[in-house]
Amino acid sequence: MIDQEEAFIGLIGILLQVAGALLLGGLFLLLRLHARRRKYFGMWGWAWLTLGVGISAIAARYILPPALTAGLPLEFIYQLAKLTHFALLVAGTAMYASGASVTPFLPVAIGLSAAYALVALYFASGWMQVVAWQAPVALVALGWCALRLFNLPSSRRGVGTRIAGLAFAGMALTWALYFPAFTAAAAAAGGDGSTLDPLVRFNSFIDLLLHMILGSGMVVVLMEDAKREVDDAHAELAVAHNDLRRAALYDAVTGTLNRRAFTEGVGLETARARFGAVMMVDLDDLKGVNDSHGHSAGDALLRHLVEAVRHELRPSDKLYRWGGDEFLLVLPGADAARAEVRLRGVIGRAAAMHLGSAGPDVRLSVSLGSVGYHSAEEMLTAIDRADAMMYQDKSRKKLSRTSGSPAA
Numbered sequence: 152m153i154d155q156e157e158a159f160i161g162l163i164g165i166l167l168q169v170a171g172a173l174l175l176g177g178l179f180l181l182l183r184l185h186a187r188r189r190k191y192f193g194m195w196g197w198a199w200l201t202l203g204v205g206i207s208a209i210a211a212r213y214i215l216p217p218a219l220t221a222g223l224p225l226e227f228i229y230q231l232a233k234l235t236h237f238a239l240l241v242a243g244t245a246m247y248a249s250g251a252s253v254t255p256f257l258p259v260a261i262g263l264s265a266a267y268a269l270v271a272l273y274f275a276s277g278w279m280q281v282v283a284w285q286a287p288v289a290l291v292a293l294g295w296c297a298l299r300l301f302n303l304p305s306s307r308r309g310v311g312t313r314i315a316g317l318a319f320a321g322m323a324l325t326w327a328l329y330f331p332a333f334t335a336a337a338a339a340a341g342g343d344g345s346t347l348d349p350l351v352r353f354n355s356f357i358d359l360l361l362h363m364i365l366g367s368g369m370v371v372v373l374m375e376d377a378k379r380e381v382d383d384a385h386a387e388l389a390v391a392h393n394d395l396r397r398a399a400l401y402d403a404v405t406g407t408l409n410r411r412a413f414t415e416g417v418g419l420e421t422a423r424a425r426f427g428a429v430m431m432v433d434l435d436d437l438k439g440v441n442d443s444h445g446h447s448a449g450d451a452l453l454r455h456l457v458e459a460v461r462h463e464l465r466p467s468d469k470l471y472r473w474g475g476d477e478f479l480l481v482l483p484g485a486d487a488a489r490a491e492v493r494l495r496g497v498i499g500r501a502a503a504m505h506l507g508s509a510g511p512d513v514r515l516s517v518s519l520g521s522v523g524y525h526s527a528e529e530m531l532t533a534i535d536r537a538d539a540m541m542y543q544d545k546s547r548k549k550l551s552r553t554s555g556s557p558a559a
Contacts, residue, residue, distance in 0.1 A: 162213050164355025169206045171359050175366040176200030182373060190254075192373050194243030198236050199366065205232025209278070226272055226281055233285050234264035237292035244296040244319075247372065248303060279337030279351070286330035293323035309375040314368030322361045329354065402472040404450050405457045409472050413479065418469040421483045423527035428487035429534050430480040430494065431541040432460070435516040435548065437476040444506050452504060456515055459501040460494070477541075479534065487523040494519065518545035 179196025186192045208229040238260040242253045271284035297319035300312045332350040350357070400412040408417060416423075434456055441449035453476070460470060460480070471479040482490050503512035520540030524533040 162210075164353065164359070165206060165210050165213060168355050168359050168362075169203055169210050171362055172199050172203035172206055175362065176203055178366075179369070182370070186373055186377070189247075189373065189376060191243045191246035192369070194239055194246060195369050198239035198243060199362075201232050201239060202236040202362075205229045205236065208232065226278075227268055230268035230271055230281055230285070231261075231265055234268060234288055235261055237288055238264060240296055240319075241292050244299050248299045277337055279333045282354075283330055283333040283337060286326050286333070289326040290323055290330075293319050293326060297323055309372070311368050311371030311373070311375050315365055315372060316368075318361055318365035318368055322358075322365065325350075325357060325361065405453050405472055407457055407470045407472045407478070410474060410479075413471045413481075419481065419527075421467045422469065422481045423530070425483045426523070426525045427481065427483040428485040428490050428521055428523045429530065429537050430482065430487070430490060430519060430521040431473070431534070431537040432456075432478040432480060432494070433518040433541050433545055434476040434478075435518060435545070440506075440513060448506050451506075452513060452515075455501070455504045456498075456517070459497060459515060463493070463497050477538075481530075487521040491519055491521040518542075518548060520544060 176196055176199035179192065179199055183193045183196055205228065208225040212225050238257070242257060242260070245251050245253050267288065271281060275281045275284055297316050300316035300319065303312055328350055332348070336348070336351045400408060400415070400417055402409045412418065434453060437449050437452065440452055457470065464470065467483045469481045471481070473479045480494070498515050498517050501515045503514045505512050518541050520537040520543070522533040522537040522540065524530050
């Protein structure tokens, strides 16, 4: 009765192992569709499917009538599949750890596995000894996988590699115990009452638990790999977003903030929290330079103006290209009249710009309008008034040139 119960428990364990291995294999192959560049994961998936094939051979021997299994090389299929399973685990781990392409070596590994399976079956008598012959290969393969994952650089270690490494180590230790346990069980025709007998009776359940842990660790490894790729993509998108935002908020010709930047409040934190002055600056005769010497000369003249003004600005002062040849200066804490006098002096002292051998030197000339403000709510009104004053200044200059008298 006890023997029948143990046989039934063994059969249940084997069937659960088959289901677990095939489930892991199917899951890995499904996930592989989303991990095409991660060949190591596909290799691990094939390892689980191969394990499922091998354990199915044992299940067939238990379930199917002897008449149906007679002549079938179930022991060879089982042994070859298990050895190939270990080889594929090693291949996948090597691919993950170093990126090495081990695919060309797989036929050699499978050939050696087949040769080893034949030798094992020649010397083994019964399933117990067949399993015992697997132990040395399993111990070396699983132990190497554990060491390879544990020795990854710290930047590549994660929860997944730790889980998988511990599972590999646990499986290697289990196989180190399987060898004496199954050897003794084979010698005693099923068990000798030793302390290792439970390993033989419940090895299917032990293996299933370790396989589930290992499979979970491998899936986490894939998820962590995918997360790193997503994080990289997000970082690149953030850089691209910043570049696009900069392109949207800065003038491409002069490098100053543009009118949209002002509308979005860029650089205005200090100005809105204090009183100050705003100043509209219009570059005189830009159209004439564009018409006579080309737009590249006009762009150079705009940059020359910006360089001259920027040299005198404080960190809290902001310069915006308002449109065309107009610029807005926001000067927190400044007096409008004094700021205008100072800026006219800066423009007057600025060096003339050379337009080339065919053109004359051009001196900077601007029309200005400056107005003070006492709060953020007054700033827009002050800008409108400064703009009107700037146009009045420009009109006086035109009238002066027409009448031949100097401008006030």
